[in-house]
Amino acid sequence: MTNKTKKRIAIFGSTGSIGTQALDVIAANPELFSAEVLTAMTNDALLIKQALAFQPAIVVIGDEKKYPIVKEALSGTDTQVYCGEKALQEVASMDVYDMMLAAIVGYAGLKPTLMAIEAGKAIALANKETLVVAGDIIIRKAMEFRVPIIPVDSEHSAIFQCLVGEGRNKIEKIILTASGGPFLGRKPNFLMNVKREHALQHPNWSMGAKITIDSATLMNKGLEVIEARWLFNLKPEQIQVVIHPQSIIHSMVQFEDGSIKAQMGLPDMKLPIQYAMAFPQRIPNTFPRYNFKQPNTLQFDEPDLKTFRNLALALEAMKQGGNMPCILNAANEIAVYAFLKNRIGFLDMTDVVEKTMQNVAHIAEPTLEDYFETDGEARTFADSLIQMY
Amino acid sequence: MTNKTKKRIAIFGSTGSIGTQALDVIAANPELFSAEVLTAMTNDALLIKQALAFQPAIVVIGDEKKYPIVKEALSGTDTQVYCGEKALQEVASMDVYDMMLAAIVGYAGLKPTLMAIEAGKAIALANKETLVVAGDIIIRKAMEFRVPIIPVDSEHSAIFQCLVGEGRNKIEKIILTASGGPFLGRKPNFLMNVKREHALQHPNWSMGAKITIDSATLMNKGLEVIEARWLFNLKPEQIQVVIHPQSIIHSMVQFEDGSIKAQMGLPDMKLPIQYAMAFPQRIPNTFPRYNFKQPNTLQFDEPDLKTFRNLALALEAMKQGGNMPCILNAANEIAVYAFLKNRIGFLDMTDVVEKTMQNVAHIAEPTLEDYFETDGEARTFADSLIQMY
Numbered sequence: 001m002t003n004k005t006k007k008r009i010a011i012f013g014s015t016g017s018i019g020t021q022a023l024d025v026i027a028a029n030p031e032l033f034s035a036e037v038l039t040a041m042t043n044d045a046l047l048i049k050q051a052l053a054f055q056p057a058i059v060v061i062g063d064e065k066k067y068p069i070v071k072e073a074l075s076g077t078d079t080q081v082y083c084g085e086k087a088l089q090e091v092a093s094m095d096v097y098d099m100m101l102a103a104i105v106g107y108a109g110l111k112p113t114l115m116a117i118e119a120g121k122a123i124a125l126a127n128k129e130t131l132v133v134a135g136d137i138i139i140r141k142a143m144e145f146r147v148p149i150i151p152v153d154s155e156h157s158a159i160f161q162c163l164v165g166e167g168r169n170k171i172e173k174i175i176l177t178a179s180g181g182p183f184l185g186r187k188p189n190f191l192m193n194v195k196r197e198h199a200l201q202h203p204n205w206s207m208g209a210k211i212t213i214d215s216a217t218l219m220n221k222g223l224e225v226i227e228a229r230w231l232f233n234l235k236p237e238q239i240q241v242v243i244h245p246q247s248i249i250h251s252m253v254q255f256e257d258g259s260i261k262a263q264m265g266l267p268d269m270k271l272p273i274q275y276a277m278a279f280p281q282r283i284p285n286t287f288p289r290y291n292f293k294q295p296n297t298l299q300f301d302e303p304d305l306k307t308f309r310n311l312a313l314a315l316e317a318m319k320q321g322g323n324m325p326c327i328l329n330a331a332n333e334i335a336v337y338a339f340l341k342n343r344i345g346f347l348d349m350t351d352v353v354e355k356t357m358q359n360v361a362h363i364a365e366p367t368l369e370d371y372f373e374t375d376g377e378a379r380t381f382a383d384s385l386i387q388m389y
Numbered sequence: 390m391t392n393k394t395k396k397r398i399a400i401f402g403s404t405g406s407i408g409t410q411a412l413d414v415i416a417a418n419p420e421l422f423s424a425e426v427l428t429a430m431t432n433d434a435l436l437i438k439q440a441l442a443f444q445p446a447i448v449v450i451g452d453e454k455k456y457p458i459v460k461e462a463l464s465g466t467d468t469q470v471y472c473g474e475k476a477l478q479e480v481a482s483m484d485v486y487d488m489m490l491a492a493i494v495g496y497a498g499l500k501p502t503l504m505a506i507e508a509g510k511a512i513a514l515a516n517k518e519t520l521v522v523a524g525d526i527i528i529r530k531a532m533e534f535r536v537p538i539i540p541v542d543s544e545h546s547a548i549f550q551c552l553v554g555e556g557r558n559k560i561e562k563i564i565l566t567a568s569g570g571p572f573l574g575r576k577p578n579f580l581m582n583v584k585r586e587h588a589l590q591h592p593n594w595s596m597g598a599k600i601t602i603d604s605a606t607l608m609n610k611g612l613e614v615i616e617a618r619w620l621f622n623l624k625p626e627q628i629q630v631v632i633h634p635q636s637i638i639h640s641m642v643q644f645e646d647g648s649i650k651a652q653m654g655l656p657d658m659k660l661p662i663q664y665a666m667a668f669p670q671r672i673p674n675t676f677p678r679y680n681f682k683q684p685n686t687l688q689f690d691e692p693d694l695k696t697f698r699n700l701a702l703a704l705e706a707m708k709q710g711g712n713m714p715c716i717l718n719a720a721n722e723i724a725v726y727a728f729l730k731n732r733i734g735f736l737d738m739t740d741v742v743e744k745t746m747q748n749v750a751h752i753a754e755p756t757l758e759d760y761f762e763t764d765g766e767a768r769t770f771a772d773s774l775i776q777m778y
Contacts, residue, residue: 161648161650162650163554164553164554164555165552165553165554165555165669166553166554166671167669167670168670169669169670169671170671170673175681240681242681249651252653254678255671256671256672256673256674257660257663257664257671257672257673257674257676258654258655258657258660258674258676258677258678258679259550259652259653259654259660259664259671260652260653260654260679261550261551261650261651261652261653262638262650262651262652262653263648263649263650263651264641264648264649264650264651265647265648265649266647268647271646271647271648274646275646275648280554280556280558281556281557281558282555282558282559282644282645282646282648283645283646284559284645284646285645285646285647287646287647288647289643289647290647290649292564292629292631292689292691293691294690294691295688295689295690295691296688296689296690297686297687297688297689298686298687298688298689299684299685299686299687300681300684300685300686300687301683301684301685302681302682302683302684
């Protein structure tokens with residue numbers, strides 16, 4: 001690697017869980033990476049701290065009210081400061097970086113990622129909603145602009161790792177593992193009383209708030225199934241979800257000859273982050289290793305689709321296709337934030353998603369504009385439902 | 390694949406467990422493979438039957454007394470018939486095949502494999518003793534003649550499958566799984582009374598007699614560790630043996646970034662056989678699949694080196710290096726066949742191996758001739774020990 005120039009990374013969503021861990025990876029490997037773009041929605045204090053430490057070419061603060069604070073704090077540096085949603089898209093097109101780590105949470109990550117693809121940037125994709133909402137268009141664009149999309153989600157990274165070197169060998173199915181979240185084995189009469197604080201305690205993974213709630217409802221696994229469908233060009237029936245409470249096997253691929261490949265390790269998001277950033281190279285590190293020395297057990301079971309109906313809804317949305325996953329995702333984002341604000345209960349989230357899916361018009365072959373409109377429509381409808389709780 | 394010519398396979402050891410399963414694979418994929426050489430030590434009846442079915446260019450019967458029977462039976466065909474140990478080596482050099490499936494059991498497989506490598510033939514290696522006895526020389530020769538050695542042992546096939554596409558990414562360690570055999574959890578006071586019939590009942594794998602006994606004593610795992618060392622260019626301390634009674638994970642690779650890749654499936658030797666024959670292509674098949682649908686569990690534990698001392702002896706032989714693995718292997722072959730003939734007890738096998746290792750002279754950097762001499766010497770010594778039982 002000594003003769004190679006550094007890979008210039010743009011972290012879209014640098015103050016979140018993925019973003020901060022990505023900066024740890026960059027800090028640990030200064031000969032491989034530099035952070036050239038950092039963006040945050042609202043956390044100006046952390047963004048400023050990161051910019052002072054990593055001296056990126058550009059920072060973007062989404063919240064325009066905070067622009068003066070960031071501008072002032074970085075006035076003595078070479079870092080340019082932008083603000084607002086439009087700036088995110090503009091910066092995504094600029095020739096100041098090589099790879100975008102797309103780590104903005106939710107639908108908001110879609111447009112900048114699309115701009116990056118059209119600018120020919122490699123994508124390390126941590127934002128699953130981008131593919132859930134508009135997977136067909138994103139994948140078509142990536143092929144058109146010859147842009148690699150390397151997944152950062154631990155499950156999809158696992159599958160990606162299992163596929164390297166397999167050439168044209170066909171996938172029979174993929175097996176997405178799910179920890180089951182903090183409420184594995186629980187039934188609806190328990191779930192109806194679950195509170196925010198309880199749902200935010202994930203047994204294995206340390207993640208942001210949105211994804212932690214999605215893990216507790218199994219919606220996260222549903223979104224991952226849809227993401228996997230697009231990333232790996234699969235039919236819905238080629239994707240199996242298996243509950244694996246230990247989160248050691250991150251996911252598996254079964255090939256046409258029946259052979260299964262799995263990628264395993266302790267649950268630590270830094271590994272897939274660094275893998276996506278350095279692919280095809282693996283970076284030596286001293287992260288703790290999974291240890292087979294003492295007796296240990298890996299368990300597998302079917303998911304309980306009757307209790308965790310979000311997963312069933314996501315599978316249904318995938319089968320219906322078109323803009324239905326976009327509707328599912330929009331309604332879910334609204335529902336999760338309402339739950340996080342204690343406005344609706346745990347099981348209400350599923351009802352909001354289901355009713356929104358039933359009421360927003362299905363479009364079989366949507367354009368990008370259709371997706372944008374569907375997203376808005378679904379959010380408005382979901383919001384109106386929440387007003388009634 | 391339609392425009393490709395068939396791969397011409399030579400099965401050395403066609404009447405054994407691996408050989409017959411390889412012929413099943415060829416029969417199921419006549420557009421991909423033809424069987425051009427079949428060899429057997431003593432089983433003339435099956436060799437004749439196979440030759441009539443597959444019409445190879447050449448068959449070799451090791452046992453010269455049986456030559457007239459085979460010759461007579463195939464007199465109406467185009468198949469040429471040879472006999473004797475020398476013929477095995479001569480045929481291995483002939484330009485009638487592309488890939489040798491080296492499936493002769495034990496030390497006897499070494500010389501033909503060496504001839505095949507020197508003739509530039511690809512090797513599907515089912516004979517682990519070849520690498521155990523003279524791994525340094527075999528690997529050096531394979532590199533010199535640019536010959537791929539693709540392992541057929543399920544564990545080494547698993548590791549090989551995990552390594553495809555990883556380029557220069559370094560192996561931190563490999564984790565060889567072991568079922569533990571039929572006597573997992575037993576202690577010496579039980580093992581001392583174990584009989585041939587009992588030891589031949591492997592819980593998961595259907596294999597030949599020699600390897601089934603080696604699995605019961607864990608010597609098989611010891612030989613595999615040594616084999617892996619040469620196949621994957623590892624230091625002894627980079628190889629970990631883990632007991633995994635279900636035999637679903639066939640083995641694993643841990644890379645420098647801590648990521649572990651595993652290859653899994655139901656225990657079925659046809660899969661690694663066909664993988665080695667068709668590599669880099671995987672052949673679709675309808676072999677039964679491992680199923681995650683019902684609750685299931687994979688367990689892991691450390692091996693009991695105090696009870697299963699053969700594994701400890703193999704690890705010790707690997708560390709000492711030179712001709713010590715050759716001594717270990719020769720003594721073990723003599724001991725296993727003595728046990729199969731009810732001449733010595735189950736635990737006596739270990740004593741024979743240990744005493745032979747202590748008494749045959751260690752050579753740090755043996756030549757090929759040294760290996761041949763060591764093998765003879767160790768067999769003679771082990772035989773003499775067995776006379777005393």
